[in-house]
Amino acid sequence: MQRFLTITACAVFVILTITITSNSGGREVAPPASQAGQDAKAYLTDAQKKIGSQMLHSMGASGDTEREVSVRAAVSDDLETAITELGGSVLASYPKYGAIEAVLPLASLEVLAERDDVYAIRAPD
DSSP states (O other), X not given: OHHHHHHHHHHHHHHHHHHSBOSSSSOBSOOOHHHHHHHHHHTSOHHHHTBOHHHHHHHHSSSOSEEEEXXXXXXXXXXXXXXXXXXXXXXXXXXXXXXXXXXXXXXXXXXXXXXXXXXXXXXXX
């Protein structure tokens, strides 16, 4: 058991060592894991940042053409009309809670997320 812990500690030390900035030449070998996720988010558009990661992955995958989604938004008739015009359908609307449950084509999620009255689009709970 002692040997296993020693080997594990050494492995962790090596991994941590290669993820920090190298002092020789000042080049970064690899970002820490926590920073890697943040760097990936830096390349997303403002609209894409409003879409949950599960939905973003679905958008890139083949197969599903539409999904049930939960939209956090300033609920209005105009927003519900926009969902319909994008080829979706409103399943339920909760203005008091700022939420809409809808079925939308995956290709329209980013267009919907570009609206100022939409705060987030996620998979339903």
